[in-house]
Amino acid sequence: MLIRSRPSKNIPKAVLAQVAVGFFTGFFYMIAMFYSIQDLDAILNSVIAFPLAEIYRQATGSRGGALGLLIVAFLPTVITCIGCYITAGRTLWTLARDNATPFSKWMAKVDKRMHNPFNATLVCGVLITVLACIYVGSTTAFNAFVGSYVQLSTLSYLAAILPHLLSGRSSIKPGYFWMKGPIGFIVNALSCIYIVAFIVIFCFPYALPTDAQSMNYTSLITGGLTIFVIVWWFVRRKDYVGPRVVALDSVKLAADAK
Numbered sequence: 001m002l003i004r005s006r007p008s009k010n011i012p013k014a015v016l017a018q019v020a021v022g023f024f025t026g027f028f029y030m031i032a033m034f035y036s037i038q039d040l041d042a043i044l045n046s047v048i049a050f051p052l053a054e055i056y057r058q059a060t061g062s063r064g065g066a067l068g069l070l071i072v073a074f075l076p077t078v079i080t081c082i083g084c085y086i087t088a089g090r091t092l093w094t095l096a097r098d099n100a101t102p103f104s105k106w107m108a109k110v111d112k113r114m115h116n117p118f119n120a121t122l123v124c125g126v127l128i129t130v131l132a133c134i135y136v137g138s139t140t141a142f143n144a145f146v147g148s149y150v151q152l153s154t155l156s157y158l159a160a161i162l163p164h165l166l167s168g169r170s171s172i173k174p175g176y177f178w179m180k181g182p183i184g185f186i187v188n189a190l191s192c193i194y195i196v197a198f199i200v201i202f203c204f205p206y207a208l209p210t211d212a213q214s215m216n217y218t219s220l221i222t223g224g225l226t227i228f229v230i231v232w233w234f235v236r237r238k239d240y241v242g243p244r245v246v247a248l249d250s251v252k253l254a255a256d257a258k
Contacts, residue, residue, distance in 0.1 A: 155199065
C-alpha cells in the first residue's frame with residue numbers, strides 16, 4: 001500500500017506540534033522554577049553570570065545537585081548547537097550559490113572528499129568564534145548581538161508576510177491550511193502590526209535612568225546590519241541568481257554519472 005507523505009499538510013502540523021509541546025513544557029518548567037526561588041536578591045546579585053545555577057542551588061540545597069541539573073540542561077544544548085551550526089553553514093552555502101554573499105564562488109564550493117559545503121561551514125565557525133569573543137571584552141556589546149538575533153529573526157517573518165499581504169496574497173500557491181477570504185488578510189495584517197510593535201518595544205532600555213553600560217544597543221546592531229544588507233543588495237543585485245528549481249531527474253542523472 002502506497003503511503004503519501006503529504007508535506008503540505010504534515011509539515012505545518014509538525015511545526016505546530018513543536019510549538020505546542022515547547023509552550024506547555026516551558027510553562028510548567030517556569031512554574032517549577034518560580035516556586036524554587038527562595039532568595040531573589042541572591043539570584044540578582046549572584047557573582048555567577050548564570051542565574052539558573054543559583055536557582056538550581058536553592059532548589060536542591062547543594063552545589064552538586066545544581067551542577068547535575070546544569071549538566072542535564074547543557075548536554076541537549078550542545079547537541080542542538082551542532083544542528084544549528086550545520087544549518088547555518090548550509091544556509092550560507094545556499095546564499096553563496098545564488099551569488100548573494102561576498103566571496104560567493106569560494107563559499108559555494110562543495111568539498112569533493114567530505115561531500116559537504118566545508119568552506120561555508122568553516123566561515124560560520126570562524127564568525128561564531130569571533131562573536132563569542134566579544135563577551136570577554138564587553139558584556140554590553142555581547143548582549144546587543146544576542147538581542148539583535150531576536151529582532152532579526154522576527155523581522156524575517158515580516159519580510160515574508162508583508163510582501164505577501166501587499167501583493168494581495170496572490171503570489172503564493174494556496175496550501176492545505178490556506179485561510180480563505182478576509183480572515184487571511186486580517187491574520188496577516190495583525191501579524192505585521194504585532195511584529196512592528198514588538199521590535200519597537202524590544203529597542204527600549206532595560207531600565208531608567210540608563211547609561212552607556214546599561215543601554216540597549218540592539219537597535220544599533222539590527223539597523224547597521226540592515227543597512228549593510230541593503231547596500232550589498234545594490235552592489236550585487238546584477239549578479240544575484242535567486243532560488244532555482246532543479247528537476248529531480250537531473251539530480252539522479254548527475255548522481256548516476258559519478
